Amino acid sequence: MEYVAPNSLDKAAEIAANARGSVRYLAGGTDVLVQLRSGLHQPSLVIDLKRIPGMLDVVRTADGGWKIGAATPATTLNAIKELRQSWPGIVEAAELIGSTQIQGRASLAGNLCNGSPAADTVPAMLAAGATVTIVGANAERKTLSIDDIVKAPGQTHLKPRDIVASINLPARSQKGADAYLRFIPRTEMDIAVVGCAVNMSLDGETVSEASVALGAVAPTVVLVPEAAECLLGTRLEDEAMENLSMSCRAACNPIDDKRGTVEFRISIAGVLAQRAARTAYQRARERQ
Amino acid sequence: MKMMHVTTSINGDPTEFLCDPRETMLDVLRDRLNLTGAKEGCGTGDCGACSIILGGEVICACLMLAAEAEGQDIETVEGMANDENLHPLQKKFLEHAALQCGICTPGILVAAKALLEKTNNPTETEVRYWLAGNLCRCTGYDKIVRAVMDAAEEMRSL
Ligand SMILES: Cc1cc2nc3c(=O)[nH]c(=O)nc-3n(C[C@H](O)[C@H](O)[C@H](O)COP(=O)(O)OP(=O)(O)OC[C@H]3O[C@@H](n4cnc5c(N)ncnc54)[C@H](O)[C@@H]3O)c2cc1C
Ligand code: FES
Ligand code: FES
Numbered sequence: 001m002e003y004v005a006p007n008s009l010d011k012a013a014e015i016a017a018n019a020r021g022s023v024r025y026l027a028g029g030t031d032v033l034v035q036l037r038s039g040l041h042q043p044s045l046v047i048d049l050k051r052i053p054g055m056l057d058v059v060r061t062a063d064g065g066w067k068i069g070a071a072t073p074a075t076t077l078n079a080i081k082e083l084r085q086s087w088p089g090i091v092e093a094a095e096l097i098g099s100t101q102i103q104g105r106a107s108l109a110g111n112l113c114n115g116s117p118a119a120d121t122v123p124a125m126l127a128a129g130a131t132v133t134i135v136g137a138n139a140e141r142k143t144l145s146i147d148d149i150v151k152a153p154g155q156t157h158l159k160p161r162d163i164v165a166s167i168n169l170p171a172r173s174q175k176g177a178d179a180y181l182r183f184i185p186r187t188e189m190d191i192a193v194v195g196c197a198v199n200m201s202l203d204g205e206t207v208s209e210a211s212v213a214l215g216a217v218a219p220t221v222v223l224v225p226e227a228a229e230c231l232l233g234t235r236l237e238d239e240a241m242e243n244l245s246m247s248c249r250a251a252c253n254p255i256d257d258k259r260g261t262v263e264f265r266i267s268i269a270g271v272l273a274q275r276a277a278r279t280a281y282q283r284a285r286e287r288q
Numbered sequence: 289m290k291m292m293h294v295t296t297s298i299n300g301d302p303t304e305f306l307c308d309p310r311e312t313m314l315d316v317l318r319d320r321l322n323l324t325g326a327k328e329g330c331g332t333g334d335c336g337a338c339s340i341i342l343g344g345e346v347i348c349a350c351l352m353l354a355a356e357a358e359g360q361d362i363e364t365v366e367g368m369a370n371d372e373n374l375h376p377l378q379k380k381f382l383e384h385a386a387l388q389c390g391i392c393t394p395g396i397l398v399a400a401k402a403l404l405e406k407t408n409n410p411t412e413t414e415v416r417y418w419l420a421g422n423l424c425r426c427t428g429y430d431k432i433v434r435a436v437m438d439a440a441e442e443m444r445s446l
Contacts, residue, residue, distance in 0.1 A: 003292065003309040003355040026353070033312065033351040034332050046309070048356060075345055099421020100399065101336055104345035105352075188420040189334070 005048040009165055012047055013139045016161040019045045025163060026050070027071040028105030030098065031114045049163065058083065064171030067133075070109035070164045078103070087169055088283055089178030089197055089276075093124040096182060099189055109164040112146065115154045115220075116191075122146065122221040123197035123213035124180040129170055135163045143168070150220045173209070176201035177283030179276045182215070183268050185259060192216045193260040196248070196272040198280045200231060205285070207231045212244070212273060217252040217265050224251040227273060236281050244277060245270030296357040298323070299367025307354040314338045314349035316357075317364060325365035325394040329423065336422035339395035340364050346402035348421075365394035368401060376446075377401060377439040386435035388426035396422045400436045408444050412437060 006012040016023050021044025026032050035041040049055050055071040058080055066083060074094035077083060084091045090108075097106045097120055111119045112132070126146045134142050136159065144157075151157045158164070178199035184190035195215030201208050212227040227247035234240035254265040291306045298321070307316050314331075317323040317340070329335035331350045338349040341363035368375040377397050380386070387393045396419060403410060403418045410418070415436050416429075424432060 001310050002290070003353060005355075005358070026356075029351050029353065029356075030333055033353070036310070037312075037331055046353070048353075050356070073345070098333065099336065100402075100418050101339055101346055101348045101421045102333055102351075104342070104347040188417065 001042070001044060001046060003046045003048065005051040007051050007053070009052055009135045009163060010139045012049060012052060012163055013135050013137065013161070015045075015047060016163070017137050021045060023047060023161065025113075027055075027107040027110040028073055030102050030106045031110060054166070061168075061171075066169040068108060068167040068169070070166055071107050074103035074106050074108075075100075077108075085287075086172040087124075087128060087178060089180040089199060089280065090121065090124045090128055090130075090169065093121040093180040093182075093195075093197065096120045096180075096188075108167045112149060112167075113156055113158065113164060115151065115156050117153055117218060117220050118192040118195065118216040119221065120180070120182060120192055120195055120215065122150065123195050123215040124178065125167065126150070126213040126221055126223050127180075127197040127199040127211045128178055129199070129211065131168045131170075133165045133168060134158065135165050137161045141165070147223060153219055173201040175203070175284050175287055176209070177280050177287060179279035179283065181272045181276045181279070183260075183272060191259065194254075194265050194268045194272055195221075196269065196276045198231075198273065198276040200277070200280050200284060202281070202284045205235050207234055207236070207281070212248065212277075214248060214251060214269055214273075217254040217269050219253070222251060224248055227251065231277060236277060241274050241277070244273050248273040292355050294355060294358050296360050296362060298362045299364060305354070309353065309355055311354045312350050313340065313352040313354045313357055313362070316354035317349060323364050323366050326398075327391050327394060329391065329395075334421075334423070335392070335395075336399060336419075337392055337395040339398040339422065341398060341402055344402075344405075346399045363398070363401075365398050368397060375401065376442050377404070377436065380435040380439040380442070381432075384431045384435040384438065386427060386431040392422060392424040392426075396424070396432060400439070403436070404440055404443060408440055410437075410440060 024043035026048040055069040057069045111121045180197040182192040182195040200210040210228040210231040215221045230243035249270045252266045327337035329337035340349045
């Protein structure tokens with residue numbers, strides 16, 4: 001195995017394009033190193049992206065959105081107050097990853113590219129309508145939605161040599177907020193049994209825009225437009241909440257494992273969706 | 289196997305080493321630099337026994353390639369005491385008997401040091417969450433948490 005740490009995206013793309021064997025990009029390494037050690041992936045070349053200018057930076061864009069360098073660790077995100085105000089759900093999802101030590105390294109892009117259906121930040125990014133800037137093989141840039149990338153357990157729709165340059169969050173509407181919740185059997189350091197993100201905007205007290213995403217209840221993280229539909233035009237009255245739960249449960253196609261049975265996951269998805277919706281609603285109202 | 293030459297700083301000392309690109313920082317600390325304070329409990333980021341501070345953030349040395357250390361500042365448990373003078377955390381761990389076998393101790397000391405550098409007045413809940421990635425199979429954590437709280441108090445009065 002060889003290790004390189006290029007200092008520009010174009011250089012990284014060029015090295016990857018010319019590499020003969022298998023290539024692995026390295027952000028925080030909290031998945032890469034575990035997989036390297038377990039023998040799951042034995043790349044012939046590791047390309048460390050952290051020396052590329054901008055990869056560890058978070059910047060506010062001219063339109064009020066956010067551009068998060070692909071290797072930015074969770075701890076950096078957690079420390080940015082304005083980011084937490086705009087996207088509390090994204091930040092709270094990042095704060096749930098592993099431990100303090102893991103958060104010192106783990107990035108949103110790595111969480112996305114690793115392709116786990118239980119990845120904590122992916123439902124939050126999906127519900128937020130985040131986009132991803134990608135540098136392809138011949139250094140051309142393109143922008144995809146999170147939904148375009150999510151594919152199957154351990155896989156994404158990225159081309160093997162595509163590099164994620166940044167995660168982009170849209171500008172937050174005046175009266176909007178998001179929330180992410182997960183269920184685990186312990187209080188920390190475990191993999192989501194169910195995760196749910198809700199993002200919404202209000203018009204007065206009424207939900208005018210919404211999106212709902214679920215994690216760990218299907219082969220991939222999923223957006224549930226039918227569930228979002230149940231919230232539109234409501235003030236989260238009991239009936240809307242009941243419909244939200246039912247839509248989320250209907251969207252589940254989970255597995256049985258030691259952390260949770262199929263029935264349990266389906267049931268919890270409905271509960272978490274209601275709680276996440278209430279939290280997002282509350283936050284949105286407080287922002288006015 | 290092509291070896292890599294890495295120049296870094298460990299506990300303030302300029303350090304150079306040669307390593308295999310597959311080696312982790314933990315491998316190099318322990319096997320090449322003879323800094324055996326950081327322990328390998330799991331090698332997969334779960335136990336925190338290998339905790340080190342990289343550029344001010346506490347991380348798992350088992351999840352870092354040694355090659356990544358180029359030009360970085362690394363702190364390990366070996367750098368905590370000032371010559372013969374133990375760090376307040378180290379003193380409080382002894383005073384409170386916050387260790388038994390000691391395997392988890394260097395990682396916990398390093399992680400707690402990083403916490404107290406961010407906040408000198410953590411709540412018990414903050415201490416427990418901060419140290420959630422440091423497993424101890426002996427003490428039951430209570431004495432550890434008390435030692436950290438007590439060290440924080442002492443450091444506030446310094
Ligand atoms: C102890 C422990 C606990 C964990 N707990 C959680 C948890 O609670 N929730 C959770 O969701 N995850 C958890 N994880 C998994 C992991 O920490 C996350 O998936 C993390 O976000 C990965 O980010 P990273 O920067 O470390 O990625 P890396 O390990 O560097 O990369 C992950 C994958 O993405 C690819 N990649 C990285 N960056 C790019 C890029 N810019 N362009 C293209 N490809 C790229 C890599 O090649 C690799 O395939 C845990 C891991 C450990 C070891
Ligand atoms: S040895 Fe690194 S976390 Fe266990
Ligand atoms: S003292 Fe033995 S593991 Fe903590």
